[in-house]
Amino acid sequence: MDTLETVQQKLETMNAQADRAYLRLSRKFGQLRLHHLERRNLLIQSVPGFWGQALQNHPQLSSFLNSKDKEVLSYLNSLEVEELGLARLGYKIKFYFERNPYFQNKVLIKEYGCGPSGQVVSRSTPIQWLPGHDLQSLSQGSPDNSPSFFGWFSNHTSIESDKIVEIINEELWPNPLQYYLMSEGARAEKGKEGRPGAAKQPVETPEPGAKKPK
Amino acid sequence: MDTLETVQQKLETMNAQADRAYLRLSRKFGQLRLHHLERRNLLIQSVPGFWGQALQNHPQLSSFLNSKDKEVLSYLNSLEVEELGLARLGYKIKFYFERNPYFQNKVLIKEYGCGPSGQVVSRSTPIQWLPGHDLQSLSQGSPDNSPSFFGWFSNHTSIESDKIVEIINEELWPNPLQYYLMSEGARAEKGKEGRPGAAKQPVETPEPGAKKPK
Numbered sequence: 001m002d003t004l005e006t007v008q009q010k011l012e013t014m015n016a017q018a019d020r021a022y023l024r025l026s027r028k029f030g031q032l033r034l035h036h037l038e039r040r041n042l043l044i045q046s047v048p049g050f051w052g053q054a055l056q057n058h059p060q061l062s063s064f065l066n067s068k069d070k071e072v073l074s075y076l077n078s079l080e081v082e083e084l085g086l087a088r089l090g091y092k093i094k095f096y097f098e099r100n101p102y103f104q105n106k107v108l109i110k111e112y113g114c115g116p117s118g119q120v121v122s123r124s125t126p127i128q129w130l131p132g133h134d135l136q137s138l139s140q141g142s143p144d145n146s147p148s149f150f151g152w153f154s155n156h157t158s159i160e161s162d163k164i165v166e167i168i169n170e171e172l173w174p175n176p177l178q179y180y181l182m183s184e185g186a187r188a189e190k191g192k193e194g195r196p197g198a199a200k201q202p203v204e205t206p207e208p209g210a211k212k213p214k
Numbered sequence: 215m216d217t218l219e220t221v222q223q224k225l226e227t228m229n230a231q232a233d234r235a236y237l238r239l240s241r242k243f244g245q246l247r248l249h250h251l252e253r254r255n256l257l258i259q260s261v262p263g264f265w266g267q268a269l270q271n272h273p274q275l276s277s278f279l280n281s282k283d284k285e286v287l288s289y290l291n292s293l294e295v296e297e298l299g300l301a302r303l304g305y306k307i308k309f310y311f312e313r314n315p316y317f318q319n320k321v322l323i324k325e326y327g328c329g330p331s332g333q334v335v336s337r338s339t340p341i342q343w344l345p346g347h348d349l350q351s352l353s354q355g356s357p358d359n360s361p362s363f364f365g366w367f368s369n370h371t372s373i374e375s376d377k378i379v380e381i382i383n384e385e386l387w388p389n390p391l392q393y394y395l396m397s398e399g400a401r402a403e404k405g406k407e408g409r410p411g412a413a414k415q416p417v418e419t420p421e422p423g424a425k426k427p428k
Contacts, residue, residue, distance in 0.1 A: 004257045008391050011250040015388075018243040025239060029232040036225040043218045174229075177222050 041078060050180055051076040054172060057182040061167045068135055069149035075100035081173040089114060093168060102135065104128040110153055112165065122156045255292060264394055265290040268386060271396040275381045282349055283363035289314035295387040303328060307382055316349065318342040324367055326379065336370045 002010075044050045052073040056062055065073070078096035090113030097106060108125045115121035127136070127150070135150045152164050172179060216224075258264045266287040270276055279287070292310035304327030311320060322339045329335040341350070341364070349364045366378050386393060 002253060002257070004254065004261070004391055007250055007254045007257060008389060011247070011254065012389070014243065014246050014250060018239075018247075021239055021243070022236075025232075025235055029228065029235070032228050033225070033232075036221055036228060039216060040218065040221045040225065043216070043221060047218070175222060175226070177218055 037080075041080065044176070045078055047180075048077075049074050051079045051176070054176045054180040057179045058167060058172060061164065061172070064147045064149065064152065064164055066146060066148050072100065072102050072135065073149065075102075079168075079173075079176075081169055084113065091169070093165070101130065102133045103130060108153065110165075112159070120159050122159055122162075124153055124156070127154070251294075255294065258390070259292055261394075262291075263288050265293045265390070268390045268394040271393045272381060272386060273396075275378065275386070278361045278363065278366065278378055280360060280362050286314065286316050286349065287363065289316075293382075293387075293390075295383055298327065305383070307379070315344065316347045317344060322367065324379075326373070334373050336373055336376075338367055338370070341368070 052070065052075070055073055055076075056065065056070055075097045076095055077098045078094075080092075080094040080096075082092045082094065084090040084092065090111065092109055092111045095108045095110075097103075097108070105125060105128055108127060110122060110124040112120060112122045127134075129135070129137075135148070136154060149164075152162075266284065266289070269287055269290075270279065270284055289311045290309055291312045292308075294306075294308040294310075296306045296308065298304040298306065304325065306323055306325045309322045309324075311317075311322070319339060319342055322341060324336060324338040326334060326336045341348075343350070349362070350368060363378075366376075
């Protein structure tokens with residue numbers, strides 16, 4: 001007959017089994033996921049201007065981008081969202097840029113994590129602007145405190161209502177192709193009524209290496 | 215050769231597979247866990263005063279209990295922590311009492327969940343005190359705003375630093391036997407130096423039905 005002690009031991013053994021099973025599952029799918037994401041990154045890099053286009057096409061995100069942002073983001077050749085730790089303790093958003101007239105950095109990273117007292121904190125790579133091209137100090141002089149990508153990138157005070165990070169993590173990163181194709185869908189529908197669902201229809205994937213018309 | 219579209223589809227198929235696998239695992243261990251917990255509850259109920267003793271013996275929790283609390287908690291014959299939803303959206307702590315001279319309720323529930331704007335909120339069963347035994351209104355007149363179990367039970371303003379719920383959920387509920395046995399360990403060690411690890415040593419489980427000496 002079971003005693004309280006043996007039942008307690010069974011419970012603890014089971015909890016340890018469960019922890020191991022979750023870890024195994026998490027590792028298995030984590031590796032599979034990584035494999036697919038690496039393939040996806042490679043294919044995306046062979047489509048010039050993919051990420052800049054996808055960011056611009058996102059219906060909510062585009063309102064946070066000014067015309068200078070769009071120009072700079074056309075040099076973005078890779079974007080990665082990396083989760084830190086199995087328990088989703090934080091994440092890094094990495095923006096890889098090709099050589100461009102604005103800054104020297106090859107990669108700009110914005111990182112979110114847990115602060116010492118449990119609150120969310122962020123930090124980002126200092127941008128090495130080239131002379132006369134510092135979009136951050138240029139925009140500070142603007143009369144309307146208008147939203148901008150680089151303003152967001154270096155701002156660490158309004159994390160609680162960070163709409164941009166929400167869009168990148170929950171919409172663009174899970175399915176960037178959907179947003180990249182959005183304008184093509186819209187163009188194909190030119191003259192007809194705009195259909196918000198157009199991007200979700202089966203459409204041809206752009207061929208690697210094909211330059212997308214501006 | 216994979217296109218961006220087929221890789222994206224593989225990624226999404228894999229995500230759906232992962233979600234299903236996690237759900238299966240969570241259901242499997244959830245059922246096993248429930249089975250062991252039900253057995254444990256039954257065994258505990260056959261040891262009179264088990265929970266009252268376990269609560270009192272907890273080194274940190276005891277400082278939140280005044281002498282009246284301890285008297286009332288000797289009538290506690292079952293305690294359950296129930297998680298709400300698979301994603302741990304909240305939980306209920308259920309205190310089952312036998313007939314006692316203090317209140318009419320058979321069960322007092324304190325429940326924690328997510329409020330409309332994402333913050334943690336709690337609520338609890340209104341206690342039907344018997345005339346002259348309302349520990350809540352009696353303690354309000356005390357000069358030192360001293361901590362009490364029933365003050366905690368009906369207080370919903372300091373959830374962020376709710377030490378009592380932390381102790382119940384993370385220490386007592388996972389292994390109540392350890393705390394129940396603590397005083398016995400201490401008694402066995404009487405005259406020797408107090409050893410904090412004593413409760414974790416293998417000790418005999420109290421026989422069902424055996425009344426614990428006060």
